[in-house]
Amino acid sequence: MEFIDYHRLLNNRCRRRSFLLGAGFFTGLAITSQWSPAIAKPKFSSYPFSLGVASGDPLPDGVVLWTRLAPDPLNGGGMPLENVVVRWEVALDENMKKVVQKGKALATPELAHSVHVDVRGLEPERWYWYQFRVGNEVSPIGRTRTAGAFKKLNFAFVSCQDWQNGYYTAFQHLAEEELDLVVHLGDYIYEYGPQAGGPRQHNSSEIFSLADYRNRHALYKTDLNLQAAHAAFPWIVTWDDHEVENNYANLIPEENQSQEAFIVRRANAYQAYYEHMPLRESSLPTKSNLQLYRRFTFGDLAEFNVLDTRQYRTDQPCNDGLKPRCVQAFDTNATMTGQAQEQWLFQGLDKSRSRWNVIAQQTMLAEYDFDPRPDTGLFNVDQWDGYVAARNRLLNFLQQRQPSNPVVISGDIHSSWVHDLKADFNNPASITVGTEFVGTSISSDFPAQFIAPAQAALIDNPHTKFFDGAFRGYVRCKLTPERWQSDYRVVSTITSPNASIRTLASFIVQNGQPGAQRA
Numbered sequence: 001m002e003f004i005d006y007h008r009l010l011n012n013r014c015r016r017r018s019f020l021l022g023a024g025f026f027t028g029l030a031i032t033s034q035w036s037p038a039i040a041k042p043k044f045s046s047y048p049f050s051l052g053v054a055s056g057d058p059l060p061d062g063v064v065l066w067t068r069l070a071p072d073p074l075n076g077g078g079m080p081l082e083n084v085v086v087r088w089e090v091a092l093d094e095n096m097k098k099v100v101q102k103g104k105a106l107a108t109p110e111l112a113h114s115v116h117v118d119v120r121g122l123e124p125e126r127w128y129w130y131q132f133r134v135g136n137e138v139s140p141i142g143r144t145r146t147a148g149a150f151k152k153l154n155f156a157f158v159s160c161q162d163w164q165n166g167y168y169t170a171f172q173h174l175a176e177e178e179l180d181l182v183v184h185l186g187d188y189i190y191e192y193g194p195q196a197g198g199p200r201q202h203n204s205s206e207i208f209s210l211a212d213y214r215n216r217h218a219l220y221k222t223d224l225n226l227q228a229a230h231a232a233f234p235w236i237v238t239w240d241d242h243e244v245e246n247n248y249a250n251l252i253p254e255e256n257q258s259q260e261a262f263i264v265r266r267a268n269a270y271q272a273y274y275e276h277m278p279l280r281e282s283s284l285p286t287k288s289n290l291q292l293y294r295r296f297t298f299g300d301l302a303e304f305n306v307l308d309t310r311q312y313r314t315d316q317p318c319n320d321g322l323k324p325r326c327v328q329a330f331d332t333n334a335t336m337t338g339q340a341q342e343q344w345l346f347q348g349l350d351k352s353r354s355r356w357n358v359i360a361q362q363t364m365l366a367e368y369d370f371d372p373r374p375d376t377g378l379f380n381v382d383q384w385d386g387y388v389a390a391r392n393r394l395l396n397f398l399q400q401r402q403p404s405n406p407v408v409i410s411g412d413i414h415s416s417w418v419h420d421l422k423a424d425f426n427n428p429a430s431i432t433v434g435t436e437f438v439g440t441s442i443s444s445d446f447p448a449q450f451i452a453p454a455q456a457a458l459i460d461n462p463h464t465k466f467f468d469g470a471f472r473g474y475v476r477c478k479l480t481p482e483r484w485q486s487d488y489r490v491v492s493t494i495t496s497p498n499a500s501i502r503t504l505a506s507f508i509v510q511n512g513q514p515g516a517q518r519a
Contacts, residue, residue: 159411166494
């Protein structure tokens, strides 16, 4: 498999004067601007493609291409309040000689001069290369792949990349993997102000305004390893809490902020998220909402149900945190997904004809009692452990309707886990209805003081096959019709930009046999 020398492309800015452009048409997002008409050849104070390129949401006939014009990325972008025409091309080769699609998109100040091009008319299950141009400036070249009737599928899932806590060396290694796809499960940015002690710091105090969130996303996207991973594969993204605020729930903030102020903050965060992700126009925020749950099918091999467990959830019970469960944790009206999304999930699973049915979501689904003593219990009620009735509805559905090979992939907890999903977690002999793989973080820490207690509690949680809280990285998954393999890939350190990678553990699920076994 051919790989792009992305860092070289960034260094020379890809200013190839021989770049061929022809007559195109406007595509992607083009909204009416209150400012001036589009300018085709603007002048920039610095390289406008400082945040790289990305692609995502692959379909059998298309994919979304993304970039943002930002010559001064950490100070609002550095663009004039004018619409700018951006040209794009899609080719069959990494040298961009065999162009098969091309056109124009409008980068507007209302959306921070981001571009979301929904390219259609492509061939299924095929690699493509793409590039943007504005004026005399040319972007790096990205690589993407359409969905299709895959016979095998290689993908990785990632989450939780706190800038301040460590370097993104894991993304450097991920960009070199042989993958078809990357799934990001949330906490793409963190909202906190600067915190001393880490290898690098945030660029402002805690963020609230639209400008704040734009600058924070830009800071994260200046990381060359993250840019390389985006440019190497299409991504499917969803969020968790830190894209807005830690442990928020729907319109309920964590801190002592009025709901009116928080609604504005959430709307700012949602808009900035859309502006910086390879999402279709169907996810364009309306008021303070953003449509993010969606489904992707790879023939009869795999179907991904991508959930949003923050925007619609009810408030965490028991005043949140790690504690014994109170009566509210069993409330039948409590929800992680909201009723509409829950029914959408069940209907999709019921209709699926795919061998592997993936539920891509944020917090750990399986029960985990952190207190191994008998007749006690200690649970993280921000996870599904605080929404027991909602979890039971999902597990009961899996038991009764039996969709083929349900596998849940999760993030959030900054540590690695493997769980058998039981019909009744209080009865180890109950039927196993699915498998959950929980991936560690890219850079966010699992508190060291919790590692030993979590390990000690394994004896009280026999459905849990694996736990590690010491290492950061990602999970690489290899799917065939007969087997799923998850490799827990971890870096040696996050405090140095020069870290090695290794496989910490591997687990397999055999077709028709829910539950994971060591590879």
